[in-house]
Amino acid sequence: xxxxxxxxxxxxxxxxxxxxxxxxxxxxxxxxxxxxxxxxxxxxxxxxxxxxxxxxxxxxxxxxxxxxxxxxxxxxxxxxxxxxxxxxxxxxxxxxxxxxxxxxxxxxxxxxxxxxxxxxxxxxxxxxxxxxxxxxxxxxxxxxxxxxxxxxxxxxxxxxxxxxxxxxxxxxxxxxxxxxxxxxxxxxxxxxxxxxxxxxxxxxxxxxxxxxxxxxxxxxxxxxxxxxxxxxxxxxxxxxxxxxxxxxxxxxxxxxxxxxxxxxxxxxxxxxxxxxxxxxxxxxxx
Numbered sequence: 001x002x003x004x005x006x007x008x009x010x011x012x013x014x015x016x017x018x019x020x021x022x023x024x025x026x027x028x029x030x031x032x033x034x035x036x037x038x039x040x041x042x043x044x045x046x047x048x049x050x051x052x053x054x055x056x057x058x059x060x061x062x063x064x065x066x067x068x069x070x071x072x073x074x075x076x077x078x079x080x081x082x083x084x085x086x087x088x089x090x091x092x093x094x095x096x097x098x099x100x101x102x103x104x105x106x107x108x109x110x111x112x113x114x115x116x117x118x119x120x121x122x123x124x125x126x127x128x129x130x131x132x133x134x135x136x137x138x139x140x141x142x143x144x145x146x147x148x149x150x151x152x153x154x155x156x157x158x159x160x161x162x163x164x165x166x167x168x169x170x171x172x173x174x175x176x177x178x179x180x181x182x183x184x185x186x187x188x189x190x191x192x193x194x195x196x197x198x199x200x201x202x203x204x205x206x207x208x209x210x211x212x213x214x215x216x217x218x219x220x221x222x223x224x225x226x227x228x229x230x231x232x233x234x235x236x237x238x239x240x241x242x243x244x245x246x247x248x249x250x251x252x253x254x255x256x257x258x259x260x261x262x263x264x265x266x267x268x269x270x271x272x273x274x275x276x277x278x279x280x281x282x283x284x285x286x
Contacts, residue, residue, distance in 0.1 A: 046210060046213075047209065053157075057138050061140070065108040065112040072104070075101065078097045088117065092260070095261070095263055099284040104282075106279055107141050115137040117247065136156065137155070137156055140244070143188075143278070145273055150191050151190050152190075154240060155185070160180070184209065189237060190202065198249060198251065204241070205237075214233075217233055218232065269281065270283060
């Protein structure tokens, strides 16, 4: 989890700066690293455009979604989740009785639970290099359900105001106007269901930043990867997706919500459609 947030913060705080610093070296980018400098320039032009959050996030979760998710899970698991002053606690001592029902959650309910977990980490504030950043999960959506796969789309918002306020010394002051106050990351991964219980794999579907296109985002991240070795846009996209999905499903070595419930009868996970809505289901074998 810490690796995810440090990666997101690096992306949000310096990508504009790196782009500006290398614009004069576009020939080197093109012929030595095969990075399209035109896409970099276009990306820098788009990165500072204001994102209309209401339009960009049409499936936001809210407090009611969180309460509903807790109610559904607790009805089957003897109050497994304790909600104490907005701090969700998973009380494993309560996992003693068999699951009463299968558990079905829609994407807003899953997003609300995931967001609360993230908010509990250092009160949603993370420090890197002496700067404090706010990181928020704004939206989680299930799309494109197929027989053995489902797309999971997330939107993260990273506030970089504290970093921008300190960009007063040369050469950072040159790039100050290029860096927005907020960075939005739009990540979509495909969750592929395996043949065995709880088995899954992920593939990168799309990854965009602010109003940049997928290609522009990819070119910008190629530059950041050259300097900071954090991975290309597809690798970062999979890091975001795996952090969410590992927490939702889990494995033997990285137990998530569904996998943890094996001890009370959970037999597998699945994505299903009911009443034109995609649901995440934790199956039971009783």
